[in-house]
Amino acid sequence: MGVAYVATDFEELPLAAERPTAPTASPASLTAGLAEERVDHRFKALPPDAEGLTVAALAAERRNLFTGGFTTPVLALSAESVEHNLALLETYAERHGLAFAPHGKTSMAPQLFADQLKRGAWGITAAVPHQARVYRAYGIGHIFLANELVDPVALRWLAGEMSADPEFRFICYVDSVRGVELMEEALSAAGATRPVDVVVELGAGEGARTGARTEADCAAVADAVAAAGSLRLVGVAGYEGEVPDAEPERVRAWLRRLVALAAAFDAGKRFTGAGEIVISAGGSAWFDAVADVFAEIPELGSPVLKLLRSGAYVSHDDGHYKHLTPFNRVPEEGALEPAFRLWAQVVSRPTGEQAFLNAGKRDAAYDLDLPEAQVVRSARDGSVRPATGITVTGLSDQHTWVRTEAGAELEVGDWVGMGLSHPCTSFDKWQLIPLVEADGTVSDYIRTFF
Secondary structure, three states: OOOOOOOOOHHHOOOHHHOOOOOOOOHHHHHHHHHHOEOOOOOOOOOHHHOOOEHHHHHHOOOEOOOOOOOOOEEEEEHHHHHHHHHHHHHHHHHOOOEEOOEOOOOOOHHHHHHHHHOOOOOEEEOOHHHHHHHHHOOOOEEEEEEEOOOHHHHHHHHHHHHHOOOOEEEEEEOOHHHHHHHHHHHHHOOOOOOEEEEEEEOOOOOOOOOEOOHHHHHHHHHHHHOOOOEEEEEEEOOHHHOOOOOHHHHHHHHHHHHHHHHHHHHOOOOOOOOOEEEEEOOOOOHHHHHHHHOOOOOOOOOEEEEEOOOHHHOOOOOHHHHHOHHHOOHHHOOOOOOEEEEEEEEEEEEOOEEEEOOOOOOOOOOOOOOEEEEEEOOOOOOEEEOOOEEEEEEOOOOEEEEEOOOOOOOOOOEEEEEOOOOHHHHOOOOEEEEEOOOOEEEEEEEOOO
16 A cells, blocks of 8 residues: 555664655546555444455445444444544635645545545645655645744655655744754755755744744744755744634634735745745634735735645534534535544443443544534334433543433443544544444545644
């Protein structure tokens, strides 16, 4: 599966010039190799009698999630909801004139990356070098790394990758003069043959996360880039989700600062040779504000790539993003659908008010909200009913604590389907996730790389 040169550590990875070629095939063709991986004990919840089958062979059997031999707990991803969400953000970006580089850290699933690219994405956003290496192994030609990259080993890999593939486009943040110095030292030592494109990150405010805090700080970083032979300034970027006490006007005010910074840099001829000016923002909570403000970007000296980076939309959720999604503010633009459901089984019913399921922190996202009991599937006859009077109150490593109200129907052996909050910490607990159709048929399996 994948390509042969994926290693477990940067020190094991040779420069691209020492390899035959860098990835040149399409992401869709490279991810096809994932279907040849063998199913075995590494993958939670898959049917024991599928041991040794390829993923493709198991998918071809179109087993039912509930009667096809899957063990609990099992995480299911709705095929219909994923398709709906992919289509919705594609049309949203098109409608608002935005390029789209969805953040891949959400799923780390090359199959989903390929789907996003087929849906018109410019590329995929990464946060750390490991993620970029996974992307390259699966043919991603455009990568936006939303962090300053100062690891010399990672920069050596990047220099080799860019030398081996002239079509590979890589952009990353810079937010400090020292960071620029470290990048220049590492890239020069690696014999970089092409400059690395960088964007100055404007911080979202005092007490926020990364980014240069003031326009003067940003200008100093830009000056350092101009003096570095291995870097090229192509734009500005940031993350509006870190604006302190975020509300619509505060977020829009910061986004206007970002646009003004780009305009000032353009007027100062800081983007000479860039070809296009990159202005990027957009998490999953405020992309409506990004669309509004980016629509106001004035004409600059070069064409502008207005790059949105929202990533959680692929699966959406039943908690954090359900409440934060911009589509709550602009319902006329559509609505995302939660695609995850974690199924666990009642393994203990010690009292009339308490039950325990066989899923826990190893299986369910819990960093923002607890799972939400939604439906119960009877172990007696397979009927499905709402999880009325059933509430998740806590998680142990391998148990879900459940409180039941008087009269709630729940017995040992029943399956409980739970909605999850925060997709980024749902995907990372499962290496092979069944893609399930509405009638319970498993049509495919999504491989993750965390």
